Amino acid sequence: MDKNVDISLSVNGQEVSRRVPARTNLVDFVRYELELTGSHVGCEHGVCGACTIRVNGAIVRGCLMLAAQADGATVETIEGVSESSEISDLQAAFHERNALQCGFCTPGFLLTAQELLSQNPSPSRDEIREFISGNYCRCTGYQAIVDAIERVAGERRQAAE
Amino acid sequence: MKNVKPAPFAYVRAQTLDQVFDLLEQHGDDARILAGGQSLMATLNMRLSAPDVLIDINHIDGLSGIEESNGKIRIGALTRHNEVAASPIIAEQAPLIAKAMPHIAHQAIRNRGTFGGSIAFADPAAELPAVSRAVGAEFILQGRGGTRTVAANDFFLGLFETAREPNEILVAAEIPVIPANEKTAFNELARRHGDYAIIGLAAQGGVDGGAFSNMRLSFFGAGDRPIMAEAANTALEGKSYSDATVADAQAALDADLDPMDDLNGPPEMKMHLARVITARVLAELAR
Ligand SMILES: Cc1cc2nc3c(=O)[nH]c(=O)nc-3n(C[C@H](O)[C@H](O)[C@H](O)COP(=O)(O)OP(=O)(O)OC[C@H]3O[C@@H](n4cnc5c(N)ncnc54)[C@H](O)[C@@H]3O)c2cc1C
Ligand code: FES
Ligand code: FES
Numbered sequence: 001m002d003k004n005v006d007i008s009l010s011v012n013g014q015e016v017s018r019r020v021p022a023r024t025n026l027v028d029f030v031r032y033e034l035e036l037t038g039s040h041v042g043c044e045h046g047v048c049g050a051c052t053i054r055v056n057g058a059i060v061r062g063c064l065m066l067a068a069q070a071d072g073a074t075v076e077t078i079e080g081v082s083e084s085s086e087i088s089d090l091q092a093a094f095h096e097r098n099a100l101q102c103g104f105c106t107p108g109f110l111l112t113a114q115e116l117l118s119q120n121p122s123p124s125r126d127e128i129r130e131f132i133s134g135n136y137c138r139c140t141g142y143q144a145i146v147d148a149i150e151r152v153a154g155e156r157r158q159a160a161e
Numbered sequence: 162m163k164n165v166k167p168a169p170f171a172y173v174r175a176q177t178l179d180q181v182f183d184l185l186e187q188h189g190d191d192a193r194i195l196a197g198g199q200s201l202m203a204t205l206n207m208r209l210s211a212p213d214v215l216i217d218i219n220h221i222d223g224l225s226g227i228e229e230s231n232g233k234i235r236i237g238a239l240t241r242h243n244e245v246a247a248s249p250i251i252a253e254q255a256p257l258i259a260k261a262m263p264h265i266a267h268q269a270i271r272n273r274g275t276f277g278g279s280i281a282f283a284d285p286a287a288e289l290p291a292v293s294r295a296v297g298a299e300f301i302l303q304g305r306g307g308t309r310t311v312a313a314n315d316f317f318l319g320l321f322e323t324a325r326e327p328n329e330i331l332v333a334a335e336i337p338v339i340p341a342n343e344k345t346a347f348n349e350l351a352r353r354h355g356d357y358a359i360i361g362l363a364a365q366g367g368v369d370g371g372a373f374s375n376m377r378l379s380f381f382g383a384g385d386r387p388i389m390a391e392a393a394n395t396a397l398e399g400k401s402y403s404d405a406t407v408a409d410a411q412a413a414l415d416a417d418l419d420p421m422d423d424l425n426g427p428p429e430m431k432m433h434l435a436r437v438i439t440a441r442v443l444a445e446l447a448r
Contacts, residue, residue, distance in 0.1 A: 133267055
């Protein structure tokens with residue numbers, strides 16, 4: 001049987017078509033085939049969250065989904081949500097609050113935080129911690145990350161009033 | 162392309178169950194069903210398994226969704242963990258499942274992982290296999306020749322081993338709506354929220370006028386499969402909640418559980434933790 005597949009999908013608003021080995025996972029596809037290297041690869045078995053990508057509006061592990069499965073899907077990476085300014089407030093808050101040091105985990109945290117705030121505009125600190133529990137950060141100790149997310153939640157609530 | 166981890170395989174996006182049966186018959190052990198991929202992809206990335214063909218069932222109609230009729234709730238095998246977690250039917254009619262859901266993995270994994278995948282994979286530390294025993298679930302398996310029903314109590318045969326035949330697909334689970342006299346409790350110990358449990362306990366049964374009846378204490382992370390604590394259940398029959406009742410149930414666990422040494426610690430530690438969560442669960446049931 002053919003071990004390659006033809007796929008067409010939307011990535012950050014652009015239609016792309018490629019022929020890829022069926023075994024290619026989504027995060028390697030965006031990194032190596034599309035040269036979108038903002039999504040990172042850490043553990044490769046679903047534990048760290050560095051590879052977080054949005055597929056059809058929901059965050060997924062880019063290392064646990066095949067590019068072939070994204071045929072026909074709408075995919076957004078950290079590059080896409082940065083350029084659209086969708087998460088510029090989160091990025092500013094992470095920066096100001098020192099919620100990153102090496103930054104390896106940051107794209108995953110930003111996409112995860114954005115999904116949390118879209119579902120729950122006023123999360124408690126415990127709810128924030130629980131929601132980001134699938135993302136590892138080896139540098140910051142999480143405190144500043146929780147602070148930054150909490151602050152943006154407050155800012156967005158104020159702006160909505 | 163650089164950086165490919167799994168051994169090469171072919172990928173088929175199945176549109177019908179017949180297509181799945183064809184491929185399972187043609188390829189036997191070398192074919193693997195791909196549901197949420199949240200367990201399978203990890204084993205492929207680590208090359209713990211190397212199938213020739215992956216059969217993606219995510220695009221087959223009718224495998225997903227939650228419905229209630231005639232006192233039974235049907236959960237389609239492809240229903241994502243987050244759909245189950247958000248379902249009002251589950252919250253009201255199968256509260257033990259609702260209590261377990263937040264403990265399963267993390268948001269991004271729950272967006273993809275499926276109810277059926279969790280059952281078919283049969284990880285002994287997973288929540289849903291044990292919960293399905295406590296609620297009295299039945300699983301619907303479909304093969305070329307039709308469907309058959311297997312009770313959760315008969316489904317889990319050993320470590321990652323189930324009563325599903327290699328040419329069958331799990332299509333749904335059916336769960337009885339919780340009877341008016343029954344209560345539920347859930348407790349697990351994990352290193353980090355969302356991680357697989359070190360040990361956990363799901364319980365459902367009657368609490369009539371304060372007395373326990375037909376109680377089902379179902380453990381996970383306590384052996385090679387989900388374990389129904391028959392001796393503890395018997396010890397609880399007709400008893401009211403008290404320190405003595407808790408102590409009797411805890412003592413009965415020696416006959417029920419024979420935990421293995423694993424990365425989390427030795428059997429004695431697991432037995433100790435089993436007694437601790439049993440006390441917590443009984444207190445929750447008595448509340
Ligand atoms: C970091 C991490 C943490 C996790 N933590 C937990 C946890 O705490 N608790 C927990 O329960 N789970 C946990 N999981 C696993 C997660 O819940 C999986 O989604 C689930 O175990 C498998 O479901 P899936 O749909 O992803 O199945 P897949 O990975 O697609 O498949 C798993 C296996 O089941 C077979 N299969 C799947 N669906 C069917 C079907 N309908 N019929 C027949 N065979 C089928 C596949 O062939 C494969 O062998 C975790 C996963 C990760 C990556
Ligand atoms: S690289 Fe995907 S979760 Fe770690
Ligand atoms: S900032 Fe270094 S891993 Fe999070």
